[in-house]
Amino acid sequence: MSVGHTGDTGPCAPDIQATMSCEIRHLLDRLADKWSLLVVELLGRDTRRFSQLRRQIDGISQRMLTLTLRHLERDGLVTRTVYPVVPPRVEYQLTPLGAGLLEAIGPLVAWTRTNRSAIAAAQATYDARSDRRASIAVGR
């Protein structure tokens, strides 16, 4: 019955201090799952069929692809078009709303790209320190 998706943070309080946190919560409700962004990005290139998406998103199960698409459709980010042919053909495409989201993500992806090595370096440093402390803790 329905998809059973209740994960909707309520409306944001008018409290100015809390507003930003609330926006972020809404944001996360939408795209903090494993697959939504991947789907949006692929559909941003062009319209795709169910099985195309399934093949192009490495590791996604059929179940999760369905759920993700339903979620995106419900949020108005994606449209689902069923062609009454046999075998069935269903195409998904980004709405203008979805396209806007994709644009808004651009800077974030760019940031990730340009800073990945810096992050990796930071991790290496941190882990080296941890290992050292662990070794000491063990008495060596």
Next chain:
Amino acid sequence: MSVGHTGDTGPCAPDIQATMSCEIRHLLDRLADKWSLLVVELLGRDTRRFSQLRRQIDGISQRMLTLTLRHLERDGLVTRTVYPVVPPRVEYQLTPLGAGLLEAIGPLVAWTRTNRSAIAAAQATYDARSDRRASIAVGR
């Protein structure tokens, strides 16, 4: 021992088609959890102590705040400064890297803000359709 965090997607394949997906995976590794963004946003305003963060982030447990901060520290987004006083005083602050991330998130937050009503409307429409179909399925 250590934090035990293994969730690091490996380096991205040089395959041009797969690159974008890979970037997104890295992105999600970093901030697709419940709390990281909230912490980053608060630290973006200014330096804060552990218990300040705990109080200002509604619903976070002590354990999760610790884990989140360790994660952010490891990624080089946050610095942790311990003042050798009693009672202990530990301050967290955003690094330039973290500040860059916060900036990159700006457009996304803006998008959420301006489109929340559109999304809510889409959800209402979708749910209305679903309910109707559910009613029919029950035979009414």
Next chain:
DNA sequence: CAGCATCCTCCGCGATACTG
């Protein structure tokens, strides 16, 4: 082909108790 239903597993995370 494009799903929905069911079962089952794993682990994220909250609750609680203890420490420097």
Next chain:
DNA sequence: CAGTATCGCGGAGGATGCTG
């Protein structure tokens, strides 16, 4: 104050099997 250690549950999500 700012943590660490341990236990336990709930739900996200993978595997599998059936349908129009």
